[in-house]
């Protein structure tokens with residue numbers, strides 16, 4: 682999408698926000714499209730600054746594909762390790778693969794993934810600038826929540842992905858992802874709306890403290906847009922403010 686497309690999408694979201702909050706249109710400043718450092722959309726091949734990330738991720742993908750460390754291995758069709766930029770602006774983390782992801786091996790390709798894609802242009806991103814992963818790499822049966830032991834067994838893979846990719850920002854999609862990444866039992870309502878720092882257990886010893894923001898899972902928003910669209914928009918604005926730094 683070009684700059685005009687971003688501005689049109691931004692204006693539409695401003696109008697929606699006005700309608701949800703006040704019922705009428707209010708004046709808004711024009712969208713300023715910041716250039717976010719050197720992390721442009723990925724061209725073919727790995728960025729020059731990260732020549733070994735592709736190899737490290739390939740090793741991880743290979744390990745995940747053979748993994749039987751928890752019971753989710755029994756019912757999967759394929760593993761879904763995650764995919765995206767090797768030098769991501771944002772690492773989006775969801776809960777676990779759904780049916781479409783289990784069929785294709787790719788994260789967020791169903792209805793929720795398509796909806797997530799629409800969140801990106803208004804904050805100046807395209808999917809190719811992001812990496813998308815889940816807390817568990819195998820589909821829980823009937824899309825149930827992954828159990829704590831399953832999350833615990835799979836968490837080292839996510840920790841390695843964070844260490845390899847060194848994302849500028851992490852965005853947790855939904856309660857399970859937020860609680861897993863932030864190592865807390867606090868509710869989503871308590872966690873969203875502010876900037877967290879990646880807990881020490883998930884950081885590299887020499888790594889920077891990666892900022893973490895939390896919002897609702899796109900699936901939840903699709904089920905209740907009237908309630909959740911406004912808080913998600915607030916969270917995306919918070920994410921955009923971090924991208925602009």
Ligand code: SF4
Nearest residue numbers: 748751754819834835
């Ligand atoms: S969910 Fe994770 S830990 Fe469990 S079998 Fe799949 S890859 Fe292994």
